[in-house]
Amino acid sequence: MRRWWLVAGRGLLALWLAVPAAFAAEVSPQQHPAGAAIASAHALATEAGLDAIRAGGNAFDAAVATSAMLSVVEPISSGIGGGGFFLLHDAKANRDVFIDARETAPESTTPDVYLDKDGALDPDRAENGPWSAGIPGLPAALVHLAAKYGKLPLKTTLAPAIRVAREGFPIYERLAVGYASRSKVMERYRGTREVFLADGDAPKVGETLKQPDLARTLELLAERGFDGFYRGEVAKKLLAGVKQEGGKWRADELAGYRVREREPLRLKYRDWDITTSPPPSSGGVALAQILQILSGWDLQKLDAPQRTHLVVEAMRRAYRDRTIYLGDPDFVEVPLVRLTSRDYAAGLRASIHPDKATPSALLSGQPAPLEDEETTHFSIIDAEGNRVAATQTVNLLYGSGMIAPGTGVLLNDEMDDFALKPGTPNAFGVMGFEANAPKPGKRMLSSMTPSFIESPDKAIVLGAPGGSRIITQVLLGILAFDAGMDPQAVVALPRYHHQWFPDAISAEPGALDAATVQALQAMGHTVNAGEPTWGNLQTVQWDKRTNTLSGGSDPRKPGGRADVLLKAVLPAPSP
Structure with missing residues (x-):
């Protein structure tokens, strides 16, 4: 039975070691997968x-x-009014690169605009409407991917x-269901009503959702690239819409948005080379820290409760450091060397009592809010x-x-991912301090961890949604692959x-x-x-021994079915 390692937190088998950024996985340039595979949360995507x-593009064109398409069919989850992270492996150059398309804080940003008259955090302003929105990064990422890494024009992709x-x-x-839960907020805004109430009532299952204005915006992005969104017709309408609802965006900050190419974090775990996300993602740092803390024990010799206890205590310490130290590396000095060092992990390990939980100071016992949609x-x-x-x-x-x-x-509401009031939890129960305080042009901290x-035998791509729970999903997914599980079993x-x-x-049914x-x-x-249940893990695997592709799409959400994945596996083109 292959799930023993996860149930009750068992069997975290070995350690990850932080290694220098110059390290890169060695892949034979002569060896290629026998086709292509895609796992996403929606069959249309x-x-x-x-x-x-099929049109002759590569993985980067397919990503665009x-x-x-996810921006069109999953507006509940993402869109070109938001942002994201893209971890790329360029096989020809044998190079990995991290594309940071995180949203940035508008120039009007100051912490006091998110406080009420009593100085408390105003959740409505932080989570709803124009003040909650950062400058979108996703359109710039699509342009960047197509221009620098793809083969096809945006008009095609x-x-x-x-x-x-x-x-x-x-x-x-x-x-x-998501619309019903957010309808009171969404129906405040004329532009939203024009889309979701176009037929006179709220969206219903089976009805057709048409978005002609979004189609026009995407057409302009396809025709004009960066300027099709960040300047010209679309930019003017964005600025006018934000102003009409009381927000303050400027034309120069839209036109000034840029994606950042960053060096990924690289780790070693047993026979696995892991390439993952650097700040402003907190995921890679937390993964490295958790596994280095756990390296001090032979977990296989411990009983299930103690193994679970140690894993949880390692998670607790990594998330504490996330809160205190991590932020946008363009604005704050993130102590990466210290946070990922073996000596620092040893000190944290020494603070763990083998039989007693360490109380988390100043915390309530309420369950963490979920982000899976x-x-x-x-x-x-x-x-x-x-x-x-x-x-x-x-x-x-x-x-x-x-x-x-x-x-x-x-528009996104990513401003809530900043520490808008230091020491006050955001919508996901996560606190922050000065390292993640809002400043004009700064990128808010994220848990997104594409990896x-x-x-020597396999190459695997994985990642998930889930707010602050993304990191532990990816962690457990990696451990499941190491235990020999197939992709669909891993995501389930x-x-x-x-x-x-x-x-x-927090534990799903059957986890403990x-x-x-x-x-x-x-x-x-x-x-x-x-x-x-939470999350929506998506993964694809290349087995180099058999030169076969497979994948897993999380069954927790509609579209997370094996048949969706099977459609995504294509044979290699004929020579």
Whole structure:
């Protein structure tokens, strides 16, 4: 039975070691996958990516097409009014690069604008409407990917998304239920009402959602590239829409947005070379820290409750450091060397009592809020060996709830990911301090953790949505692959999580058995067992021994089915 390592937190088998940034996985340039594979959260997005491959494109073209289609069919999760991270492996150059398309704070940003008259954080302003929105980064990322890494023009890769935006697609349950939960906010804004109430009532399952303004915006992006969104017609409408609702964006800050290419973080775990996300993602640092803390124990010799206890205590310490030290590296000095060093991990390890939980100071015991609808991930491998792990988001369900009239662009509410009031939790129960305080042009901290793992036998792409729970999903996914599980089994495994604040272990049904829960409680842990499921892990795998492709699409969400994945595996083109 292969799931023993996860149930009750068992079997974290070995250590990861932080290694220098110059390290790169060695891949034989003569060896290529026998085709291409895509895993995404929606069949139309997967098919759009495959269309790009069929048209002669590579994984990077497929990423543009998949991302754009997700922006059309998953407005609850992501869109061109938001941002994301793209981890790329360029097989020809044998090079990895991290594309940071995180949103940036507008020039009008100051912490006091998010406080009420009593000086407390105003959740409505932080989470809804124009003040909650950062300058979008996703359109710039699509342009950058196409121009620097792709083979096809944007007119080709964006065509499927443009068509579906104009002609419409069937509304599915998640969109309708999500709209109902956010309708009071979304119906404040004229642009949003024009899209979602176009037929006079709220969206219903089976109805067709058409977005002609979004189709026009995507057409301009396809025709004019960067200027099609950040200057000209669309930019003017965005600025006018934000101003009409009381916000303050400027034309020069839209035109001044730029993606950042960053060096990925690289780690070693057993036979696996791991390439993952650097700041402003917190994911790679946390993954490195957790595994280096755990390297001090032979976990296989411990019983299930103690193994779980140690994993949770390692998670707790990594998330504490996330809160205190991590932020936009263009604005703050992030102590990466210290946070990922073995000596620092040894000091944290020494602070863990083998039989008692460490109380998290100043925390409540409430369950952590979930983010599983509001972010999306897709994974791609092509026949050249190129790989893409991409996670994109608008933050909460339907982002800020506001569509700028005439654009179809649903704006994000990523400003809530800043530490708008130091020491005050945001919508996901995560606190922050000065390192993640808002400043004009600064990028808010993220948990998005698109990652690659590679051994002599396999190359795997994975990532997930889930707010602060993304990191532990990716962690458990990596451990499952190391235990020999196939991709679909990996994405279906039950999950558990601890994030320092709140001071509680969250666990899906089946992740921790009753005896383990009881033992953890006796150690002083608060355990919320049997919580609703979370996340939407998407992964693809290249088995180099058999030269076969496979993948897994999370069954927790509609579209997460094996048949969707099977459609995504293509044979290599004939010579």
